[in-house]
Structures are given as C-alpha cells and as structure tokens.
Amino acid sequence: MLINAPHDKQFVFHDGTRSKNLLExxxxxxxxxxHEFHQFVNHHKNDFSNWIDHVLSDKxxxxxxxxxNSRSETIQLIKDKINDMTLGPTIGSSILKVSRLxxxxxxxxxxxxxxxxxxAENQAHHVEHVEExxxxAExxxxxxxxxxxxxxxxxxxxxxxxxxxxxxxxxxxxKSEEIKxxxxxxxxxxxxxxxxKxxxxxxHxxxxxxxxxxxLEDELAQDNRENALWVALYFALVLLIIILLVYKxxx
Numbered sequence: 681m682l683i684n685a686p687h688d689k690q691f692v693f694h695d696g697t698r699s700k701n702l703l704e705x706x707x708x709x710x711x712x713x714x715h716e717f718h719q720f721v722n723h724h725k726n727d728f729s730n731w732i733d734h735v736l737s738d739k740x741x742x743x744x745x746x747x748x749n750s751r752s753e754t755i756q757l758i759k760d761k762i763n764d765m766t767l768g769p770t771i772g773s774s775i776l777k778v779s780r781l782x783x784x785x786x787x788x789x790x791x792x793x794x795x796x797x798x799x800a801e802n803q804a805h806h807v808e809h810v811e812e813x814x815x816x817a818e819x820x821x822x823x824x825x826x827x828x829x830x831x832x833x834x835x836x837x838x839x840x841x842x843x844x845x846x847x848x849x850x851x852x853x854x855k856s857e858e859i860k861x862x863x864x865x866x867x868x869x870x871x872x873x874x875x876x877k878x879x880x881x882x883x884h885x886x887x888x889x890x891x892x893x894x895x896l897e898d899e900l901a902q903d904n905r906e907n908a909l910w911v912a913l914y915f916a917l918v919l920l921i922i923i924l925l926v927y928k929x930x931x
Contacts, residue, residue: 682765685735691728694719702736702765706758709751717751728754 682701685691690698691705694716699705705728709717720727726746733742741761748754 682762683736683738685731689735691731691735702732702758702762706755706762709755709758712751714751717754718749721749721751721754723749 682703684700687698687700690700692698693708693712697708699708729742729745732738732745738761741757744757745754748757
C-alpha cells in the first residue's frame, strides 16, 4: 500500500508542485527535463532517495536509487516498487494513470491560479501606472503653478524696476528743464544788462552831441596835448644838437 507524506513533508519541485507518494513522484519525474532532474540527483546528493528513506521510510528503495544517476533508471525503479506494492501490473498501471490525472488536474489548477495571479499583477501594474500618471499630472500642475508664481514675481520685479527707471528719468528731465530755465534766465538777464549798457552809451553820446561846450573843451584839450608833445620833441632835438657840439669840441 502506498504511503502518503504529510503536507509539510511532501517533496517540493522548483516550480512549486508537490508529490506526496511514489505515484505522484514518478508522474512528475516523467514530465521534467534532465537538467531539472540533475538538480536533485548528481554525484554529491540524491534528494529523491533521501526523501523516500526519511519520509516514506522505504530504505530498500532508497538504497537502490542511490546506485543510479539517470532519470530513466530512477523512474523504472520507482515503477517496479509500485508494481510490487499493488495487486498486479494492471492495478498498478490504473493507479498510475489516476495519479497522473490527479497530477494534471493539480497542474492545471496551479496554472489557473498562476494565470489569476498574473492577471491580478497586471491590474496592480495598471493601477500603479494610473497612480504614476496622476502623480505626473499633479507634478506638472505644481510646476505650472510654480512657473506662474515665478512669472508674477518677475513681472512685479520688472514693474518695480520700470517704475524706478521712470522716476529717475522724470527727475533727470526735471533737472534738465531747471538748468535750461536757469540758462535762459541768465541769457535774458545778460541781454537786459547789455541793452541797459548800450542804452547808457547811446544816451551819453547823445548828451555829448547836444552839448557843444563839452566837445569844444575836448578838442582844446586834445590840441594842448599835441602842442605839448611837439614842444617836448623840439627841446629834445635842441638838447641832442648841443651834446653833439660839445662832443666835437672836446675831441
């Protein structure tokens, strides 16, 4: 009679399937590749013989399995053991077929669960993608808001600078107008002064023309100056002649 291992001691393959007895084990061994088989059986270990020895307590079969290293030999030894344990080859074959059907059903169930998990994983990825898209949109909104605030700040700074430049320009223009007004006033004042001076000269000349006595006095004074000059020249000439005569006499 076949011995079934408890759930926590069943043989677990790399794809997650389990074998609880020899029928399930040999059914699984017929459906795996050699490279997967040699992950359990090689020159350093034999996980199938150890499991059969310590869990199913079949030391005789375990010792036989330790002497072989191929998948086909392992399968044949396990099948022989199953035939010996059953009533005959026909019953053993039927049991093996039932075990295979159960194994296929379990594998189909496992694949169905894996497909469901894959679908759930795709949905989770879709949700993550939607959340990432929403986060990206929110980040874009924050960037747009920051850009708007930065633009408003820049416009405010630009307005302040433009206002300061306008005020400075108005002050410069006002100062230029004051300087221009001062120059115009000075020119006007100078013109007025010159006009007053010219007017005084004209009046003075008119007064001189209207007063013949003043003109006569001026003419007499000028004649006296000329006469004095001629007299001075005459005396100088006489003095020079005298000096020359004295010089010749003594020489």
